[in-house]
Amino acid sequence: MTRKQLFVLLATIIGSGMVFLDGSIVNLALPHMATDLHASFSSLQWVVDGYLLSLSALILLGGSLGDILGRKKVYLTGLVGFTIVSLLCGLSPTIGVLIGLRVLQGVFGALLTPSGLAIINTNFPPEMRGQAIGRWTAWSAVTTALGPLVGGYVVDAVSWRWVFFINIPLGILVFVFGSLGITESKADHKRHVDVVGAALAMLSLTGIIYGLIEGPGSHWSGVTLGALFGGLILLVVFLVVEAKIKDPMMPPGLFKSRGFTAANATTFAMYGALAGFFFALAIYLQTTMGYSAVQTGLATLPFVLLLLLLSGRVGAMSAKRGPRVFMTVGPILAGLGIASLIPLHEGSGYLLHVLPGVLLFGVGLSLTVAPLTTTVMTSVTESESGIASGTNNMVSRVAGLIVIALLGIFGASHAYLFTTILCASLAIIAGIISWILVPKKIRAVKTRP
Secondary structure, eight states: OOHHHHHHHHHHHHHHHHHHHHTTTHHHHHHHHHHHHTOOHHHHHHHHHHHHHHHHHHHHHHHHHHHHHOHHHHHHHHHHHHHHHHHHHHTOSSHHHHHHHHHHHHHHHHHHSTHHHHHHHHHSOHHHHHHHHHHHHHHHHHHHHHHHHHHHHHHHHTOTTHHHHTHHHHHHHHHHHHHHHOOOOOOSSOOOOOHHHHHHHHHHHHHHHHHHHHTTTTTSOHHHHHHHHHHHHHHHHHHHHHHHSSSOSSOGGGGGSHHHHHHHHHHHHHHHHHHHHHHHHHHHHHHTSOOOHHHHHHHHHHHHHHHHHHHHHHHHHHHHHOSHHHHHHHHHHHHHHHHTTTTOOTTOOIIIIIHHHHHHHHHHHHHHHHHHHHHHHHSBOGGGHHHHHHHHHHHHHHHHHHHHHHTTTTOGGGHHHHHHHHHHHHHHHHHHHHHHHSOSSOOOBOOOO
């Protein structure tokens, strides 16, 4: 591997890690933000969902811009914006300012996220791509494991603001490595930016999420109900527009594949359960059970370690036996793990009451992730693999966005109980969907690009 290729790998690993960490370790800081900025439960929902909202709605647009304008240019632009906004997030004087900046941070994250693997693909020769992607995957997994520990320590030892400040030195490193190592590339064929689709996606999700988060506190006023139903109407308009335009950011033709449709339905239920569960658990462990941020990170670490240890083996087994059994058993086990944590209360012991549920959830998710990804990628033709991966990524983030928005629907005091019941149910439903819809053998379906 040349020095330039090493710089490419470092730039993509660290850059992807920054976006992921801001979507996870912020959960550990939520109770501290609430105290420092006098934030309500709905405001904490917006801190997480504001970021997911813009990231989810614009991530496919970000991939298209990279293809059209140049992947290096878009990647580094997203990086610079993400880093600057991270600094501003850490300096936020009020919860309202922080929420607005989180939305902007998601916009730049949408430019940064899609180009990582595309840059590896275009900066390494074919014979080295497998090794490079393997290293990217492995080190991204390490980032996943270390994130809760580093985030928890930073929150406890310094301040919640350093959850954002930590992105500044990382952003500088990525900019240096990326500037020196990445060779610019664009798509060979002409692409169009689906501005209309992106705008409709953003507006529809904003209306739905605003209605769900603000509805309970306003006793479902006309404004919140109008926003909710307006968002649903715009969602229908978005789907109609995507079916008619020449170069949509989410081609409806992909869903002609039964495997692709089934995998995305499972993704929505499973990743919605994952996002909602860890959002509520991180708050509950700290505010009700008295855990510190570091202890909360350690409490959930076994789930991440299981994912790292088992995903590769499960992927190999599912390639031989087919994905359906794994995608059925895994979500059901994960749902049972969440359900086992419903009775948690102040004074519950970690080893007897928390760890078993976390482990069961981790085993279930580990059985699900690799077969799910394989199903997505093998259900479409090779030429559609990029947009298929992007669509599945968007579905997983939208799922988390909507589920987190739902968590306060019965009031903050009932949020943990409602969350565990909802997320356990969603995970089990994901298993049922897989058993019914995922075919034993996945066949690619030719659809229009």
